[in-house]
Amino acid sequence: MVLPGDGAGCGLLVTVNRRRKVVRLAYDAPHTYGRRGAQWYGAHHALARTLSRVASATVHAYVFDPDEREEVISWGNGRRVGGECVVYDDVELPEEMGDGEGGEAEERAFERLRARWPLGHLAYVYGLTREELLRLPRAEGLLLPLEVPATSTLSEALAGLLVVPPVRGLGPAGSAASSS
Numbered sequence: 001m002v003l004p005g006d007g008a009g010c011g012l013l014v015t016v017n018r019r020r021k022v023v024r025l026a027y028d029a030p031h032t033y034g035r036r037g038a039q040w041y042g043a044h045h046a047l048a049r050t051l052s053r054v055a056s057a058t059v060h061a062y063v064f065d066p067d068e069r070e071e072v073i074s075w076g077n078g079r080r081v082g083g084e085c086v087v088y089d090d091v092e093l094p095e096e097m098g099d100g101e102g103g104e105a106e107e108r109a110f111e112r113l114r115a116r117w118p119l120g121h122l123a124y125v126y127g128l129t130r131e132e133l134l135r136l137p138r139a140e141g142l143l144l145p146l147e148v149p150a151t152s153t154l155s156e157a158l159a160g161l162l163v164v165p166p167v168r169g170l171g172p173a174g175s176a177a178s179s180s
Helices: 034-043 046-054 104-115 118-126 130-138 152-162
Strands: 011-017 022-028 058-065 069-076 079-087 141-145
Touching: 011 130, 022 046, 022 130, 034 058, 046 058, 046 069, 046 079, 058 118, 069 118, 079 118, 104 118, 118 130
Parallel strands: none
Antiparallel strands: 011 022, 011 141, 058 069, 069 079
């Protein structure tokens, strides 16, 4: 996969929500942040497409521009198998939100509405809240540089990020450890 530019300073950011066993892979480069980054991610799905084919799994790519839109594109076996986009300016708000006076009822209605939008639905699929999904880019992670080949050090670091540490007092497969 080729990124715009010379590849210097580019990497693959791997972040994890250990509780739900969700792994996020995202390109990390100067052009992948802010509105420009959201537009870039909206047009570049080679990683998701390839991973869906190689891993024989459904892979979800998402775009979040808090000022404009959110979109989820699903890939399976290297092909687009679904997706949805919400452009915020096109959203029709329910009547109970029409007065614009705020308040608890209006806030709850807006949260229910956002839960049905693409990122809310994707979060539900993963067993996360919408807020947890949106925090995933800032979760514990590892930046793998793209300009150097993976080394055993990188592999070990990645394995350490993905392997859940054993819970004290539990043996293999979560069974209780016995002490003699």
